[in-house]
Amino acid sequence: MLFSFLRSRRRRAIADRPFPPAWHDILRRCVRQTQWLDAAEAESLRRWIAVFLAEKRFEGCGGFEITDEVRLAIAGQAAITTLGLGGEWYDSLKSVLVYPGDYLVPRTTPLDGGGELEWREARVGETWSGGSMALSWPGVMDGGRLRDGPRSVVIHECAHLFDSLDGEIDGVPPLPGVDAAAWIDRFAAARERFEAALDEGRSTAFDEYAAESEVEFFAVASECFFQDPHRLARHDGELHELLAAAWRQDPKRRVPPHPARR
Numbered sequence: 001m002l003f004s005f006l007r008s009r010r011r012r013a014i015a016d017r018p019f020p021p022a023w024h025d026i027l028r029r030c031v032r033q034t035q036w037l038d039a040a041e042a043e044s045l046r047r048w049i050a051v052f053l054a055e056k057r058f059e060g061c062g063g064f065e066i067t068d069e070v071r072l073a074i075a076g077q078a079a080i081t082t083l084g085l086g087g088e089w090y091d092s093l094k095s096v097l098v099y100p101g102d103y104l105v106p107r108t109t110p111l112d113g114g115g116e117l118e119w120r121e122a123r124v125g126e127t128w129s130g131g132s133m134a135l136s137w138p139g140v141m142d143g144g145r146l147r148d149g150p151r152s153v154v155i156h157e158c159a160h161l162f163d164s165l166d167g168e169i170d171g172v173p174p175l176p177g178v179d180a181a182a183w184i185d186r187f188a189a190a191r192e193r194f195e196a197a198l199d200e201g202r203s204t205a206f207d208e209y210a211a212e213s214e215v216e217f218f219a220v221a222s223e224c225f226f227q228d229p230h231r232l233a234r235h236d237g238e239l240h241e242l243l244a245a246a247w248r249q250d251p252k253r254r255v256p257p258h259p260a261r262r
């Protein structure tokens, strides 16, 4: 109780300090979503970012250098996802590892007849329940500048983080105030509609990586929900509605129907 009181007091003090002017320019450039926020949203985003930057450890991997641009491009995209959730949802995240490009993870597959095949898999991002997130910098930039269609690796990993907060990464985030059983059924039905569209070769709002599992479906659909909400709503209005209930915001209100990309 005392700890949380002290923590909120410390957070208020951090959030009250104005941003260095250069940070506003970096955010405008690196997180294009910020241009569509109203004044109240922009202010709550600024306060959230200040606390995030003060509390999370950023670590450059593979010789990568952490600059203000890197920290703000990541914090800014993460902040967009919390606009409806409020301050404390990503407290379990302690450190953010940033790689200069896709990074390789050693993997092994058991072979018939014994032994193992060792190989390396390229990744753009990962989240571990112990409190770390890994990101590839080109992916971070492309998402922030809306150059990767409905994709954003930061939003993807934040979706996994959000999903994990009820104790399990299972494609179902915490759903306070929502009829969870109905949400889960309707979400599963949306996943079936997506898979049917893929099977029948119809166009989909987001890419087929979403079909990997219910966990990836929640994360990839959430990317589209934030990055190109009109596209999501056009393809599956009900899925858009379910994500709006889970994330407690509707980006369709602010993001224009055809967000300019550059």
Ligand SMILES: [Zn+2]
Residues within 6 Å of the ligand: 156, 160, 215, 216, 219
């Ligand atoms: Zn994923």
